[in-house]
Amino acid sequence: METLRERKKRRTRDALLRAALELFTTHGYERTTVDEITEAVEVSQRTFFRYFAGGKEEAAFAVQDLAEAHFVAAVRARPPHEAPMEALRRAVLEGWDTINEAVAAVVPVELYLRMYRLIESTPALLAVHLRRSTEREEELARLLAAREGLDVDADPRPRLAVAAFGGVLRVTERQWSTGPDFSPEAMRALTAAHLDLVGPALTGHWRST
Incomplete structure (x- = not known):
């Protein structure tokens, strides 16, 4: 059974992913920065790379x-x-x-x-x-x-x-x-x-x- 900590981590990852795909599809993949993705979710770059070590490509x-x-x-x-x-x-x-x-x-x-x-x-x-x-x-x-x-x-x-x-x-x-x-x-x-x-x-x- 998923713990509270695991649910929180999954929600953060899903929020980052949704923000990334929305920005990619509206602003363009190459024009979107990691900073813009993290700002949309109000987390740090470090948090983004914790979930997507491969950066934007992995998120895409x-x-x-x-x-x-x-x-x-x-x-x-x-x-x-x-x-x-x-x-x-x-x-x-x-x-x-x-x-x-x-x-x-x-x-x-x-x-x-x-x-x-x-x-x-x-x-x-x-x-x-x-x-x-x-x-x-x-x-x-x-x-x-x-x-x-x-x-x-x-x-x-x-x-x-x-x-x-x-x-x-x-x-x-x-x-x-x-x-x-x-x-x-x-x-x-x-x-x-x-x-x-x-x-x-x-x-x-x-x-x-």
Whole structure:
């Protein structure tokens, strides 16, 4: 059970995170300073770095880290009889509500969505996002290999499956972030629709008759 001290620390961290994301999305990531974030919450710089040792970059990706950790946990919890791509699909679609609840417990989902669009449009953040995505894909590939009893360095299928799945998510995120509907429901629907297209897109003809 969470102690009073732990609750206070969590509230301080969440307040710093909300302030940081609000400032990033309204003033711009590079123009926002740590001083501005701490002033908004009325704490010291030392307090900020106690929670975000990696500075602004760590704060910028903190909620994304949370969402991705929930997704990886959902993949790990899928029944062992499910095929790898099915486990990935069900983890993201069936775990959507849980992921949204975890995000909403820290910051408003609308703020998280605004931050995602900022990452996509800020070169420095986008570079970090791509590097982090590669690291997450490797983690998932190793997880799938372990589920299937494979050597991930000898069998390319885990990395291929995760690369295909990650590609679908990136295309979906890009279409969603530039479309008219920024709701989580729209993102979920796009994800499901695009995952349904993977097989036909890779194996079928694309020409219209």
